[in-house]
Amino acid sequence: MAGSKLAIEGKISIISFILGLGVVIIPLIRTYAGHLDWVFDYLTEVRGKIAIALYIAVINGFLLIIYKGPLYKVAVRACFLGFTFGCGLIISFSQTTWTHFGWYMCSLSLFHYSEYLVTAIINPRSLSLDSFLLNHSVEYTVAAISSWVEFTIEKLTFPELKQLSWLSLVGLVMVLCGDFLRKSAMLTAGSNFNHIVQNEKAHSHVLVTDGVYAFFRHPSYVGWFYWSIGTQVMLCNPVCIAGYTLASWRFFRERIEEEELSLIHFFGEDYLEYKKKVGTGLPFISGIRINSS
Incomplete structure (x- = not known):
């Protein structure tokens, strides 16, 4: 039972976190060669906000179709943390005065996600949504x-x-x-x-x-x-x-x-x-x- 719980919930959290992290693709595609000097300005414009909103909607819809009930709850939380980590990376590598807040976003999201993932590895019997420590x-x-x-x-x-x-x-x-x-x-x-x-x-x-x-x-x-x-x-x-x-x-x-x-x-x-x-x-x-x- 413990092994299957880790295999299902732990693996789902990893996949979902990576999907959320995929938000970093948006500015990279937009800036072609990956020049991040004006990425922050782009993301605060209307087009950037629409692109991010569409990405979130598509990923959430995908998770909603693939996972049901408790598994979706795990997936959406891990995806949210991955998304936050990705946004933090974008801000961190952009030329903006918000750089240090980007560091903070990465630190906060990684802390909460890793709490869940490590618990899934070491003690899957105690694993629950509370393991994210979000609440x-x-x-x-x-x-x-x-x-x-x-x-x-x-x-x-x-x-x-x-x-x-x-x-x-x-x-x-x-x-x-x-x-x-x-x-x-x-x-x-x-x-x-x-x-x-x-x-x-x-x-x-x-x-x-x-x-x-x-x-x-x-x-x-x-x-x-x-x-x-x-x-x-x-x-x-x-x-x-x-x-x-x-x-x-x-x-x-x-x-x-x-x-x-x-x-x-x-x-x-x-x-x-x-x-x-x-x-x-x-x-x-x-x-x-x-x-x-």
Whole structure:
């Protein structure tokens, strides 16, 4: 069952993501030899918007015909993320002041898609639409929208603030390293990884202490923490940098304490010994106090 689920849903997500990514063909065809210096201007014109709208309609219609029910829901989400990634690439390689927002679009869409794909690989039994993390929480959605609003307002009022390329590069490195660490943690944990904190120990559940877990007790959270902040550093969003740092820190502090209660219950002294040797990896977060457990 697990293998067939991966073969169907995982493969469909890959195909759909690539179909969405195919939007990059539009400006390449339009500019013949692939000169991207004026692609952004073209896509903001009426003809460019019509071309993109037609592409979306055709691809969505194709997916709707090919896949039904739950499979279509997987396909349309993966396609949307591929489309967003493609648009991000177009903006990133165009000569426009929105370049760094293009980086952000690529980072955001790839993060969410890879969450689903890696889950399909390591733990297909837990795979669901929630594995995309698109509906993570109301707070997460509000935070994302707030970053878009801040970027737009500051770009219109203080455009020079959004052209700090060195700062955006720092953010890009944070994003790449953070996402790499998180996915490494997921792959290392394998079937032990789950997006939802588990309150009951499965028969296959083992304590993972090797790989990146030898350096951080919660590497997936460390990766997500710095990825999240990195997206705002990339956008040069001073308000959201502070807001994301505080909100992410509080979220992971509570999440780690909740998770460690279960881990101590599952593995007892083995986890307590591991906890003594390896830190959480997050600043000023030590996890649940052993005396209170």
